[in-house]
Amino acid sequence: MKQFRQFETFIALRYIIKWLPISFLVGVLAGTASAALLSSLEWATDWRESHRWIIYLLPLGGFLSGWIYHQFGQDVEAGNNLLLEEIHNPKDIIPFRMAPxxxxxxxxxxxxxxxxxxxxxxxxxxxxxxxxxxxxxxxQGANRRILLTAGISAGFASVFGTPLAGTVFGLEVLSIGKINYDALFPSLIAAIAGNQVTLLFGLHHAANQQSPSIRTIIIWGLISVIIVGVIFSVNAFFIWEKG
Known part of the structure; x- marks a missing residue:
């Protein structure tokens, strides 16, 4: 029994030594990218608010965005679907150009x-x-899936300032309905690191003010939400069956 515990400790230590620096690096990359996103969105929003006329050019903006993807991003235009496909059925490395x-x-x-x-x-x-x-x-295989999951967790956590939620989100994407604990530690470290890196850039996440009326749980409101949830679930089930 003692030898078995020593073996478990060795495996755990080896796992931590392996994934700690990798997860931290993933967090740094995702946090830096999220910082660029948040700062650029803040600039774009402020510029639009001071130049309201640009809204009339929205069709032109849509065309321009579509043209850029058509010319340079046909292999990444699937977006989030590409991420899910690579996690569950790994084939090719996700192109770097997806980020910019x-x-x-x-x-x-x-x-x-x-x-x-x-x-x-x-x-x-x-x-x-x-x-x-x-x-x-x-x-390859499981190691790459863990790496991609850590990237998802770090991206979610760094853009919203929610390390724990980002960790859980990444794990749920990896395996719907069950959690693969092999990815728990890397996802948590990447999420925490990503969030801290974003904060180091001086960017602060928006604080959501909760209305006092929301804090009071209304029985009829709770029942209504449950009923709507059941209706949506049944509808989704039949759509999935037909698809």
């Missing part, structure tokens, strides 16, 4: 007054940058 392209596309959308979430952008940047380490480390 999705950053540019999101900035253009916000600049012209369009609607685009920052979470998808952060995930794509974090994961594509993390996957570049695959070339250096020669990762």
């Amino acid at each position: 392209l999705v950053l540019l596309g999101t900035d253009l959308t916000h600049l012209f007054g369009g609607s685009a979430g920052r979470e998808g952008t952060a995930l794509q940047m974090g994961t594509s940058l993390a996957d570049q380490l695959t070339k250096i480390l020669h990762f």
Whole structure:
């Protein structure tokens, strides 16, 4: 029994030594990318607010973004779907160009007054940058999936300032319905590092003010949410069955 415990300790120590620096580097890359995203979005939003006329050029902005992807990003235009495919069925390394392209596309959308979430952008940047380490480390199979999961966690955590939520989010993407604990430590370290790097750039995440009325749980409101959730679930099930 004592020898078995010593063996477990050796395996755990080896695992930590292996993944700690890798996860930290993934966090640095994702955090830096998220810092660039947040600062550029802030600039784009301020410029649009002071030049409202640019909203009339929104179709031009959409065309420009589409043209850029058509010319330079046909292999990454699948976006988040490409990330999921590579995690569950690894084939090729995610091209580095995904990071600057999705950053540019999101900035253009916000600049012209369009609607685009920052979470998808952060995930794509974090994961594509993390996957570049695959070339250096020669990762395959489970190791590469863990690396990509850490990139997702770091991207989510650094753009929203939520390390724990980013960790859980990355683990859920890796394996829906169950958690692969092999990716827990790398995802947590990458998420914490990514968030701290973003903060080091002097960027602060938006604070969500909660309305006092939301804090009070209304029974009918809770029942309504449950009913709507069941309806959506049944609808999604039938769509999935037909698909």
